[in-house]
Every structure is written in C-alpha cells, then in structure tokens.
Amino acid sequence: MSELKRRFQPRTMRELAWIYTVLFMTATAILGWAVYTSTQKALDQQLNSRISAEADDLLTLYQREGINGLSDEIMRQEARPDLNRVGFILTDSHGKRIAGSFPATTPKPGWSIVLFDDEDEGDQKDQARAYTQVLSDGSRLAIVADLESAEAIGETLLLQFLIAFGAMLVIGTGGGFLLTLLLRRRLDGINQAASAIIGGDLSKRMPVDGSGGEFDQLSHTLNKMLDRIATLMENLRQVSGDIAHDLRSPLNRLRQRLEGGLSEDLDPAGRKQAIEGAIGQADDLLAIFAALLGISEIEAGQIKSTFKPLRLDRIVDDICEAYQPAAQDAGFSLSCEIDSDCTISGDRHLLGQMLTNLLDNCLRHSMQGSQIFVQLLNKDNRVELIVSDDGPGIPEGRRAEMLRRFARMEASRTTSGNGLGLSLVKAIADAHGARLSLSDNQPGLKVTIDFKSSRAPIRTISHA
Secondary structure: OHHHHHHHOOOOHHHHHHHHHHHHHHHHHHHHHHHHHHHHHHHHHHHHHHHHHHHHHHHHHHHHHHHHHHHHHHHHHHHOOOOOOOEEEEEOOOOOEEEOOOOOOOOOOEEEEEEEEOHHHOOOEEEEEEEEEEOOOOOEEEEEEEOHHHHHHHHHHHHHHHHHHHHHHHHHHHHHHHHHHHHHHHHHHHHHHHHHHHOOOOOOOOOOOOOOOHHHHHHHHHHHHHHHHHHHHHHHHHHHHHHHHHOHHHHHHHHHHHHHHOOOOOOHHHHHHHHHHHHHHHHHHHHHHHHHHHHHHHHHOHHHHHOEEEEHHHHHHHHHHHHHHHHHHOOOEEEEEEEOOOEEEEOHHHHHHHHHHHHHHHHHHOOOOOEEEEEEEEEOOEEEEEEEEOOOOOOHHHHHHHOOOOOOOHHHOOOOOOOOHHHHHHHHHHHOOOEEEEEEOOOOEEEEEEEEOOOOOOOEEEEO
C-alpha cells in the first residue's frame, strides 16, 4: 500500500496539474455520457408512448367500426400533412395489405425494429420501431415510427458533447497549468526567502500579498516563527557577549583570590579567609548561571505545561505581608492595595519570584525613607500588577535596555546584584502572556504587568 501511495503521489507541480486535468476530464466525460444516455432513453420512451397511444386509439376504433372503419381512419391520417406522424401497415389474415403506405413488410406481433427503404437515403436501409397487433378477424395492424429524428437528436447531442468536451479539455488543461503557474510563483517566493535565510540572511521574510488567503496565512505564520527565531538568536548573541563582558571581572577576581591563597606569605587563617572568599565568589557566579538557566528555560516555553488557574491576589498578599518587616527595618514604607478574586493561569513559584525580584530591586536601588507601592487591580477582564517607588528611576531612553540581561545603571554598579532581575521579570511576564511596561512614577519607576483574566467581584486588601 505504501509503495502504491508513493508511486501515485505527485512529486511536482506539473504532475499535479496533469492529475487535476485527468480527473476533471474524467468527471466531464462521465457527466456527458450520463446526459447522453438519459436523453436517448427519454427519446425512446417518448417514441414508445406515441406508438402505444396511437395503437390504443385505433384498436378502440376497430372494436367500434370494424376493419373498414379502421382502414378509412388510416387513410385519413396518412392524408394529413403531419411530418411527425407515425406510419401504418394494415393487412388481412392472408398478409394482403388493406391500408397503410409505410414501405416495409408487416412486422411480427409485439415490439420490433424493422428496416425499410427511404427515398432520401438511396439504397441505404433505414430503421423504424414498430408495434404489431393481431386483430380478432386475423388481420394485423402495425404502427411504425421512423427512428431518424431520434437518431438525429442523439447525433446532435453527441456532437455538442464532443465540442463541449474539447472546450472543457482546453479550459481544464489551461486552468491546470495556470493554477500550477500561480502555485509555483508563490512557492518560489517562499523557497527563495527560505534559501536566503539558510544562507544567513535572518532579516528575510516570506512574501505576503495581503489577500488573506491560505498562502498569506502560511507566510504570516512562518514570519512569526522567523521573528521568534531572530529574537532568540539575538538573545543568544547578547547573552554570549554579556557573559564574556560581565563575567570576566568576577572570574579575574576569583583567580586573583585563589592565587593569593597560594602565596607562601599567608598564615593558615589568611589562607582560609582567601579560600572562603573564593568560594563566595564562586557561589555568586553559580547564582548568575542559575539565573541565566532559569531565564532560558522560561523563554523556551516548556514551563507553560505546569500552568493552572490560581489566585494572584493571594500570592501578592502573602509576599507583601512577608516583606513588611524587612521593608520597615530597612527604613522603607511598603503599601499594598490588592483587589480580590484575581484569577489567572500561571505558575505560583514563578509569579512569586517575579514580585520578589521587583520588590528586591526597589529595596536595593532606592534610598532609605522611600515609599514602595504595590497594586493589584481587577478590571475589564484584565489583572494589572503595579509596583512603583519614588527612587531614582530609569531614564526613558534606557528603559528598554534595562530589560536585557546584565543591564545595570551606572549608579547601581556599586550595589549588589547581577543585572538579571528585570530580565527575569520580563521572561516570566512573557511566559504568562502578560505585557510588561516601565514608566515614570514622578519621581521613581513604575512597573506595570498586564495579565489576562475573567472579570470578578472586587474587594480591596490593604497593607500599610
């Protein structure tokens, strides 16, 4: 079966066009033959009905007026100028013709086909359909209808069908190859774009003509896929460059500390301190790689398989309550306003990590005495999580840059951190289908994360 399928499966557009043409013409031939045979059958039935009706009328007349009245009626009918009339043959019991001028011998009783000489056809015999009835006195009455008109209609119908078939053959073949040309043109555009992409031109995209058809939908889908691949490639290049740039200094410091630990001038306590410092720096590096790995896993989309409906308001409420003591001890004011029944689909751990990173950034980069405000709003089938502070903020021209890995403001170089906090927040927001935006809090920074949700009753929970 697989071999048969492989053999008859079209491999080129030309083969597809031929298959289309053959199927089209086969269907046309079957339809034409069905029309021809049904028409011929209808003509035969109509002819038989005429003969039967004429026979019934004449037999009724014979029963009423006898053989003489039947003979007179046949002569009267033959005298009328009716080109569509039937012919008659009336003979006595000895086969002698009494009436009727149809040029044929008396057929056998019942239905039959008779041959006769047609003056217009020369020596060629023509055919007629006859119905013969034996009368009560032994005479025979035959009603005969020439088949020439039915044959002429059949020949005309066949000729018209052949002409139509030829025209359909031309149209079908032309349509098939026109379809092949159009398909090949669209596929050539896609193939050229794909070849350019394979050659390294990742900016190339599939052609779109704006028709909204299946090829346009395919091109849009492929272009979205290419945009995603280009984004991932850019992220890979960025990560590679950032790792080479931002991890060089920590690795050099780690090497220097290890080299210092090997110095012969150090006493055991100093060597122990050097080793512990190196271990701490190694732990920091491992934390950076763990954060990078976590961001990559989130961006890969595999984490979505763990998503389930959950109450975001409860997560935010728990984290705000947990951060209250730490914020107060550090000299910050943390206020939270949380609407209830904020149900979204997501991962509890990732969403908690996202809010924790935002709060850590506020505590790390704001001055003591700053105010931090967390809002969770349930409105218009959306859920908005807003974290704002009145710290130094981020200039508008650098906000997009701050969402990249290892991106840090100059003022924050002296503080702890590795520049992965906001990039992790963005990765988690993207994985949840949320839109993240940075804006000016006048003063400070406002981070807004917009989730999809069903609208629910609102109840406000506040922490101050």
